[in-house]
Amino acid sequence: MPTIKDIAKAAGVSPASVSRVINNGPKVGAKTREKIKRIMGEMEYQPNANAQAINVQNNASIGIVLADLTDPLFAKMAHGIEKVAAQKDLQIFLNSGAFDQTSELNAIEVLLEHRYKALVVHSAMIDDKTLIEFARKVPGLVLLNRHIKEIESRCIWLDDKAGGGLMAEHIVEQGHKKIAIIAVDGIQNNTRHRIEGMKAQLAKYPVHYQIEVLEQGAATYEGGEVAVQNLLARGVEFSAILAYNDAIAVGAVSMLKAHGLSVPDDVSVVGFNNLILAQCMKPKLTTIHNPIEEMAMKATELALRLSKGEGTDVASFSIEEHQYTPELVIRQSVKRID
Amino acid sequence: MPTIKDIAKAAGVSPASVSRVINNGPKVGAKTREKIKRIMGEMEYQPNANAQAINVQNNASIGIVLADLTDPLFAKMAHGIEKVAAQKDLQIFLNSGAFDQTSELNAIEVLLEHRYKALVVHSAMIDDKTLIEFARKVPGLVLLNRHIKEIESRCIWLDDKAGGGLMAEHIVEQGHKKIAIIAVDGIQNNTRHRIEGMKAQLAKYPVHYQIEVLEQGAATYEGGEVAVQNLLARGVEFSAILAYNDAIAVGAVSMLKAHGLSVPDDVSVVGFNNLILAQCMKPKLTTIHNPIEEMAMKATELALRLSKGEGTDVASFSIEEHQYTPELVIRQSVKRID
């Protein structure tokens, strides 16, 4: 594999000139430039990005850490990041953390070692303290889908409390009085926030509710089935289910049907995220829209800006820019009862 | 950000020793090693992966090019690659190509510039000739989900023809005689192969079929709706639909219902890929299982092996190892008719 020196030698010029041509720099005569280009083509020269990176302080690419690509919600994140990267002609170095703390930490570490300046991190398992430290150390690091008060100007997150409130409010307004909530265990705060939001709403009305907590990682279709199974086995009475996400909701619907219960006639169900899945299923799922793709784009732009040393002024922080608002999407899985 | 020299100075040793410690190399006294480690910790030293890469010929990470992360099928690919990467403690550099030729080419180029030796490429838009050339030039490049005869020992693909055959065979066996096929336009051969497979099967029976071709990129839920819309508008008669993928199938089911047609009572539907979606919907979708995750793992291992110069002997090529076989998954969207 030829180097810049080989090209220089072959073209009878200095490495400096070749470098200029590679970078489309000025100060190269037209004929020389042509000649060098020709030779580069002939010798199939391919720049060594590592060698370049060592000289230039500014690594233009952006690094991202994602928990699990298999989750469509996270795939949407990736897509959002990708969109702004493409539009700015930047590369993405993706490092997936497989939902365990060590590998998430490792993923960040690797990105740092490669000197990526702009980092978008979606961490589910790393604790606040560690992340705060990273944020202090790395100016271009932005946390996506997570809210840590101490560094909130470096976070882009969803107002989960409002989301939970929306779900509860809707269901109560439709006359439901016995409600089952399917939550998920884990370090992530969003479950907790959503529950808080629900409780705050529900407390205003004379209703009963029961929370079924799935174990970490069970926020899936199967998890939804299990949860309903449990609920039914325990003899819990409910006319509505508030699910942590769409997949759970769909699983719940399936298991309800298996037990001869129809949705929404016997039981109403509300999901969360508003993935394609929610539109595809029958009945179409009433859910909460999660603008995760926009959020991802925002996070990427923020990371890029911060990595260039722009906009660090704490004064200009406005929560509206960092906290996104979920929205209720009414479809067909909730029925009014009296 | 401290360099190896800073550490050396602070520890009163030579850069060489520090380097040895970093790489867990031998030839360093125990106390010296401890001291260096301590100083590295105190100064928060972080190795520069680029500088390392420039010295070492062997880039352990693996590079991957994917067309579109948003497609769950592709996400599964990523997941498969990830799994073997994690298990071998390797990093992944992901470069997404957004379904257009230029950006796919660009993605490969970038990986090459970073000197990644093992490349798993899922290219939808680059032509055979160009890929063959890449393959010749880069020993560790493997094509995932694509079959190019000239370099098939470097490809991992699905037997799409068999897949199409399976779909057709099943539907014919269930007594259907009027069949609608929803295909998708594009450079990718898999549509074509599947159709071929279907035709080959259908030709054996006295049945009619009609092909509705969606435009490139419309292999989605909405595409399925549109296709059925068109079919119905054109007055095509059919009792069964063979869809290019599950999303299309689900969209088709939805539109059929909108027209008062029930699945499978009025129309039977078969999908392809066997994504979660297929299990979640009602009725559960009969489909073809696509072992894409296994394939991705295989491709990754192959790329890794090839990049180390192992197993290039053409003699040992066996098609069974490279071509994967799809399987029919019977669920509830097909009904026997007479």
Added chain:
DNA sequence: TTGAAAGCGTTACCAT
């Protein structure tokens, strides 16, 4: 066991 020094492939500054 340790260190000096020669690279690795580029870039960028300073001359010419």
Added chain:
DNA sequence: ATGGTAACGCTTTCAA
């Protein structure tokens, strides 16, 4: 417009 060359941060002989 061009070339020489130090420097980037690290690894790896080769001596000591």
